[in-house]
Amino acid sequence: MKVKKAVITAAGPDQRALPLQTLIDRNGEEKSVLAILIEQALTGAVEEACVVVWPGDEERYAQAIGPQAGHVRFVPQDRALGYGYAVYAAREFIAGEPFLHLVGDHLYIGSDAESCAAELLDVAQAQACSVSAVQATRESLLPRYGTIGGRRVAGHDRLYRIETVVEKPTPTEAEQRLLVSGMRAGHYLCFFGMHVLTPAVVDILGNLHAAAPESSLKLSTALTELARREQFLALEAPGRRYDIGSRYGLLIAQMALALSGSDRAEVLARMLELLADREAGSER
Amino acid sequence: MSRLIEIITSSQPDIRNLSLDVVCRAASFRELIAECEELDRFRRHSDNLYERVRALFFLYAIHRFHIPLKSGSTGATVIPFSGYEALLKRRFEEALDIFLHAQASSGAGGALSSALAAGYRALGFQTLADQVRRSVRSVRGNQWMFRTGHPDDYPLRIRPELLDRGQSSLFPILHEATPVRMDLSHSGWSDIFFLGMDFPEGARVLNISIDLAVRGQGSGSPRPPVESYLRVIDEPVLRLTSVDLKCTADIRSIAEIFDFGRDYLGLLKAAAIASGLIPPGMEGASEPLSDVLRQLLGSPGRGIEIVSKVNDIPKGSRLAVSTNLLASLIAVCMRATGQIRTMEGGLDERDRRLVAARAILGEWIGGSGGGWQDSGGVWPGIKLIQGEIAAEGDPEFGISRGCLLPRHRVLPAEEVSQETREKLQNSLVLVHGGMAQDVGPILEMVTERYLLRSETEWRGRLQAIRILDEVLGQLRAGDVRLIGDCTMRNFEGPIQTIIPWAANHYTETLIRAARAEMGSEFWGFWMLGGMAGGGMGFLFDPHRKASAQGRLGEIMSETKRRLESAVPFAMEPVVYDFAINERGTHAEFRRGESALMPVDYYLVVAPPLLRTEMRLLPPTRRAELDRFSAACRRNPEFAGAVENLFDRLLPQSREDEGGAAQNLDALLDRHGFDRAGHEEIQANLRAGRLGLAQNRLPVNVTIRDVAPGDVVDARHPLNGSHKSIGADAIASGAVAVVSLAGGVGSRWTKGAGVVKALNPFARLGGRHRNFIEVHLAKSRRVSSEYGVDLPHIVTTSYLTHEATESYLRMEQNYGYPGPVYLSPGKSIGLRMIPMERDLRFAWEEMAHQILDDQAEKMRESVQAALIGWVKQMGEGGNYTDNLPMQCLHPVGHWYEIPNLLRNGLLARLLAERPRLKHLMVHNIDTAGVDVDPRILGLHIDSGAAMTTEVVERFLEDRGGGLARIDGRLRLVEGLALPGEEIESSLSYYNSNTMWIDISQLLAMFGLTRADLADASKVRSAVRSVASRMPTYITLKDVKKRWGKGQEDVFPVAQFEKLWGDMTALPELKCAYVAVSRLRGQQLKEPAQLDGWLRDGSAAYVESLCLW
Secondary structure (H helix, E strand, O other), rough: OOOOOOEEEEEOOOOOOHHHHHHEEOOOOEEEEEHHHHHHOOOOOOEEEEEEEEEOOOHHHHHHHHHHHHEEEEEEEEEEEEEOHHHHHHHHHOOOOEEEEEEEEEEEEEHHHHHHHHHHHHHHHHHOEEEEEEEEEHHHHHOEEEEEEEEEEOOOOEEEEEEEEEEEOOOHHHHHOOOOOOOOEEEEEEEEEEEEEHHHHHHHHHHHHHHHOOOOHHHHHHHHHHHOOOOEEEEEOOOOEEEOOOOOHHHHHHHHHHHHOOOOHHHHHHHHHHHHHHHHHHOO | OHHHHHHHOOOOHHHOOOOOOHHHHHHHHHHHHHHHHHHHHHHHHHOOOHHHHHHHHHHHHHHHHHHHOOOOOOOOOOOOOHHHHHHHHOOOOHHHHHHHHHHHHOOOOOOHHHHHHHHHHHEEEHHHHHHHHHHHHOOOOOHHHHOOHHHHHHOOOOHHHHOOOOOOOOOEEEEEEOEEEEEEEOOOOOOOHHHHHHEEEEEOOEEEEEEEEEEOOOOOOOEEOEEEEEEEEEEEEEEEOOOOOEEEEEEEHHHHHHHOOOOOOOOHHHHHHHHOOOOOHHOOOOOOHHHHHHHHOOOOOOOEEEEEEEEEOOOOOOOOOHHHHHHHHHHHHHHHHHOOOOEEEEEOOHHHHHHHHHHHHHHOOOOOOOOOOHHHHHHHOOEEEEEEEEEOOOOOOOOOOOOOOOOOOOOOOOOOOOOHHHHHHHHHEEOOEEOOOOOOOHHHHHHHHHHOHHHHHHHHHHHHHHHHHHHHHHHHHHHHHHHHHHHHHHHHHHHHHHHHHHHHHHHHHHHHHHHHHHHHHHEEEEOOOOOOOOOOEEOOOOHHHHHHHHHHHHHHHHHHHOOOOOOOOOOEEEEEEEEOOOOOOOOEEHHHHHHOOOOHHHHHHHHHHHOOOOOOOOHHHHHHHHHHHHHHHHHHHHHOHHHHHHHHOOOOOOOHHHHHHHHHHHHHOOOOOOOHHHHHHHHHHHHOOOOOOOOOOOOOOOEEEOOOOOOOOOOOOOOHHHHHHHHHHHHOOOOOEEEEOOOOOOOOOOOOOOOOOOOEEEEEEEEEEEEHHHHHHHHHHHHHHOOOOOOEEEEEOOOOOOHHHHHHHHHHHHHHOOEEEOOOOOOOOEOOOOOOOHHHHHHHOOOOOOOOOOHHHHHHHHHHHHHHHHHHHHHOOOOOOOHHHHHEEEEOHHHHHHHHHHHOHHHHHHHHHHOOOOEEEEEEOOOOOHHHHHHHHHHHHHOOEEEEEEEEOOOOOOOEEEEEEEEEEEEEEEEHOOHHHHHOOOOOEEEEEEEEEEEEEEEHEEEEEEEHHHHHHHHHHHHHHHHHOOOOEEEEEEEEEOOOOEEEEEEEEEEEOOHHHHHOOOOOOOOEEEEEHHHHOOOOOHHHHHHHHOOOOOHHHHHHHOO
């Protein structure tokens, strides 16, 4: 299964400005969040990315992409019918092929950022099925994420077979349905918006949309159905993901980038200075 | 291997179900001790819960019921105080080690066995309770709540619908209506947790969800009796309101939620915790509650309001109202936080099970407890609930045979037809008999008996299991008459075989009356829940149901009036209308105009709002009032609300209270209240000259145990001449019996104020008998044996006189042929608000039983509230805030003998019976005492003015004893001992049975027989001796009843003088005789009755009686 396409959703009503924010990446270069995401997406055999945007945002976004613009296409999301509908909006671009999917409000920062998407693509190719990146997440954060229940694939440390997907579960439900053996108490495997999906998911979304054309379309519902229909795996990613849409999310993501990049010493020194000044100030 | 260990570990049912009694009966004393040693070793090493617990109960039963009856015991030994102290502090293992060490060094005996029995029993129950808790915590879906300890970890979010107020300024309301449950048959209380966990095959219950209405109240048509409401509010507080208890509170700190005793909102708090709204792991967190609410509600400045309502169903209904209310509150909170997926309508099976598991958790947190069937109202219709064998993957697997939570199977209409359901509804009359009850001890007895497999009880259990199958069969066949037959047989057979205390005199009277009135149209009695007397069912031919409902109400009221001075009633009996609820718990989302709280809610919250200036009220509170006033105009359910609100707003008429005060004054005057004396005691109490600490003897007094020869041991054969001396004296008419019955026995009915002497406490000679009847039956036997008319005197007080007199008249002295005299009391006291100092002394300085963690927290919080109450009421003030009779107190049994002098009864007796020389005076609750010629002979032979019977001290015997104090042998009260450890070193306990030589006693008072006619001389003689007697201050619990069967218990201060202190007077010659426990033990608490019945004491009493 060769994946040549990537879909990035960025049309959420509260997150339209997020992909345009500027960060300094680990090489010290100034880039927009969208540019970083596209760089991450265009890895392995992926040649083309599609960004799902709110109608009218195309131009602003295009300016923020930078040198990769030639590989990017924009698709407007015509109706605010939820996250699932955003993915579904890219159906023509997907055109019955498997695709890498990233969300516009999360940044993944690992020891080697590009490797997570690459590893996901490798696993998808090797196993010939959908694979989602997941991270062990404390139960207090469950109200923010889609969470999986499943079991570890024999012989693979970080690979899980997904049995169920619940969007933003309560800890009560998580404990009953989403416990994965081998996890720390109170921790669950949650998505962070990086998936390789087969085109079956688009069919499922299409069916769901046809059944209730005015209702909000949830990707998690489609993923639960996907797990029922075909093999669906989860890969536990070793790095950290940052929800840049949350309070101070962008700032924290920037610090994480800086502290894992070439300017680490400089940034640390500045932060220490800041702290020391504050301490001294409070003593005075 | 030991025979008993084989029984415990065998997998074959015929060995496993062997009765302990069978094995122990045949064993010698030595063999039993050897078995105990092996069992103790076994239970320390076994890691199987069931084996450990069964071994503990075997050990308890051997020490409690078998060792004391075997010869070979070393006799009186002293129970080490350190062990007693460890027991009180719930360090059971440590206590057992201390007692076993003492047994190894000084030999086994009754006293040490009583201590070991208490230790093993308590450890057994603690092991069980710990396991239930562990299982509740480990239920999936509950575990996270114990990990969440900080607001930052808080994982729940409110459903967005509840935050959407639309056009309104108030948030929408989520409303949950829940039926209660009644059980058709519980297979011998098989819904206790341990039975389900150990014998899941036998743990089965037929349980029906019902709607109720109290007949003659409200709209009359049955509806779900339990309702809960939840909404978001614009203040960062958790606002809890109980509409029925008329109580509301704004909670701002996490600590307050875990403080259950400070108000009446404990159940709502437990629900908030068990639902995860404020997870149990947060107990002790110091962060403000608003931090948690901000996480939950997504923005600061908002809070949650929860309201509970029980539609007029009184407490003690045996319909599991409180568990279903808890479940209802938990369900509404779990819906609101998305833990239950459906916000409206019924629940699916998974969610019902989750709510049931959380309700068990809530009961544990709130310190209450019930059976696993109690949350049955969450499910719809009729269901069979049964234990489930633990399988791999269950948290119980490998620990117990069954799971904590049973399996519910709702019986479909194909199985039990609609017609049958209607027939059942048309035949059954549900009532609340009005009795106040505590089912807790019954459930412990059931556990104990199940583990011991006593022969008859085990047969009873198997029979109860068969009856459930019969009931199920009749439900399928649609024959309600035969269901009545089954439930009647169940009540008369297995239920009372397993627990005789499930029935009582009141219930039996009602059943007899129903049968007499309705004949064959009365189809059967149906005991609801744990015991009879409160909630009960009577099945009638459907065409008689309406008249039966009316008549049963009248019969209950009449019977209650007749029995109320003998049996504790909490309320007036009621008859219900009911209907089977076929949908279980059900929720509705109310928004806009329809988002109203129940009418009574506004009557609780509106008055303080109306008293506040409008401009000072927050806008949402103003909107609340607007909505209420609009509803009053337009909503028919709110008709009459304005008038009720008006009544609440205006100051209440003081007429009632004035009437009560007058009544109290009149009572005080009538009973010779000594105002000057009272004021002096009050002044001394306030000044600290009297008080609990001042009751005690000075520390420099030397207190030693008795020396050899101090006590004559009458437990062994005595010199033959004593018996003949005594027999001659009885035959010559030299003896009279005095039963002390002036008290109400506050421990017997926990301050309910009924006459203990008249309480039909046990079934003896074929029916329930009260204490007076039992004492008269013994006197009848002695009279007939010696051919005399033994005079029997019953002393009374203001509390007991009228009731005792009318009972004796009504029952014609229970057929006693000899003379029966009443000796009315001449003294009365007025209770006082205790001093904070004395409360603290009682709670902090005196040894008391530490409860389990949760109950202990509850107690601490109640104590804090009581200190507040004392300060508010005024320390040392008169206690008048209750029914007049509950404000008075008898002033101690010292006065009862002098009363015989003062009220002229002794003079009359001596005139009528010049040969009368001796009085046998005993407590009303010393059931095994009789006029024994051997002891009378000893008394006469010793020439003593007073001979006191003492018993070997067992663990439960607290309250003083026989001691050498500064060298003088005398009785000492527990109150007077400078340290509590001293009591444990005293071998003998005072049974309070005394043989008194009348002439010597009169001489001590400075009187002659002739002086008895001179009232003023007698009065001054009594006063002069009284002044030499110490005055003790004691704290007594008194109940204040209110609402629908609700009760509050307050500690009040009173004073007493005690007869035992007469032995300190040097001029009174005293002797002491040790008697067996069968004769000397006193029944102080109903919890003792079961052991009393099983250890042969009851049979012994019966052997003394001639009915």
